[in-house]
Amino acid sequence: ETGVTQSPTHLIKTRGQQVTLRCSSQSGHNTVSWYQQALGQGPQFIFQYYREEENGRGNFPPRFSGLQFPNYSSELNVNALELDDSALYLCASRGWREFNEQFFGPGTRLTVL
Amino acid sequence: GENVEQHPSTLSVQEGDSAVIKCTYSDSASNYFPWYKQELGKRPQLIIDIRSNVGEKKDQRIAVTLNKTAKHFSLHITETQPEDSAVYFCAVATRDDKIIFGKGTRLHILP
Numbered sequence: 001e002t003g004v005t006q007s008p009t010h011l012i013k014t015r016g017q018q019v020t021l022r023c024s025s026q027s028g029h030n031t032v033s034w035y036q037q038a039l040g041q042g043p044q045f046i047f048q049y050y051r052e053e054e055n056g057r058g059n060f061p062p063r064f065s066g067l068q069f070p071n072y073s074s075e076l077n078v079n080a081l082e083l084d085d086s087a088l089y090l091c092a093s094r095g096w097r098e099f100n101e102q103f104f105g106p107g108t109r110l111t112v113l
Numbered sequence: 114g115e116n117v118e119q120h121p122s123t124l125s126v127q128e129g130d131s132a133v134i135k136c137t138y139s140d141s142a143s144n145y146f147p148w149y150k151q152e153l154g155k156r157p158q159l160i161i162d163i164r165s166n167v168g169e170k171k172d173q174r175i176a177v178t179l180n181k182t183a184k185h186f187s188l189h190i191t192e193t194q195p196e197d198s199a200v201y202f203c204a205v206a207t208r209d210d211k212i213i214f215g216k217g218t219r220l221h222i223l224p
Contacts, residue, residue, distance in 0.1 A: 033212065042119075042202050042214040043157065056211045090156065092212075101147065102212055104156040 003027055004093050004105035012111045013081050021076040021108045025093035032074040033102065034066060037088040049074055078110075086112045115140045115207045119215030126193055127223050134218045136203035137185040145206035146179060146186045151217075152199045160201075161188070190220075198222045 003026035013019050025032050031050045035043035045058035049068035063079040072093070078085055088109050094102040116139040126132045136146075144165040149157035163170045163177045163186065170177050174193075179186040190197055203215040 035214075042216045045211055045213055048211060056209055058211070101159055101162065103159065104149075106156050 004029075004091065004103055006089075006091055006105035006108050008108060009106070010109045010111075012113065014113050015081055015083060017081050017112075018077065018079045019081060019110060021078075021089050021091075021110070023074045023076070023091035023093075023105055025072045025074070025091075026103055029093035029095050029103075030072050031094050032068060032072065033092045033094075034074070034076045035090045035092065036060075036085075037090055037107070039087070043090055046076070081112045083112050086110060115143060115205055115211075115213045117203065117205050117213050117215045119203050119218060121218060122216065123219045123221070125221040125223055128193055128195060130193055132188075132190045132193055132197070132220055134188045134201055134203070134220070135185060136187070136205075136215050137183075138205045139184065140205075140208060141181070141184060142208035143184075143205045145212075146177070147204050147206075147212070148177060148188050149202045149204065149214075150199045151202065157202060193222050195222050195224070 005024045007022045033048040034046040037043045046060050048056040052068045065077045068074045088107045090107045092102045092104045118137045120135050147162035150160045151157040161175050161177050163179050174191045176189045200217045200219050202217045204212050206212050
């Protein structure tokens, strides 16, 4: 198992609500990426944080936002939840050295009713 | 942006035979190509990766080949075993250091 942890494990919300997911990166890693994985699909890149700043974003609307803290842990916030936001949310961490391996956390399963 | 195509979407092979999964990418500046294995209900796990300065890398029964000119890379699993059954994802590191995934291949090892 990797040193990347996520909380909560599972979450149920209703449409229109807001949610915050958390990720603790592996020791020594300063880059965190977030992915959305719908059932039967590959992980879709949401955004990436390096040293507390967003430095890459995929095709997700602004209601998906994030933060990275000085200890390199990170949060993913989703506002105005929609049914299609139901998915497994994965975070992955790596060191900011070119070509470094990326390791995933166990994910948060979000269900929007 | 980078486009990663993965084929096939499903693959069934007899136990002991070889399996090959192929991916193509669009950005010639891409330079890091990892492969992940995801078992049901678990996180993706890195199984092998290759960087653009080499054409092939092997780790026991798993190998990856890279053709930068054609912009494609492949995962080869030899002497397949039941525990190889899983979903496999290729991924590509873009020029701006994002890692983008293919849609996955569900590999079934038949007894």
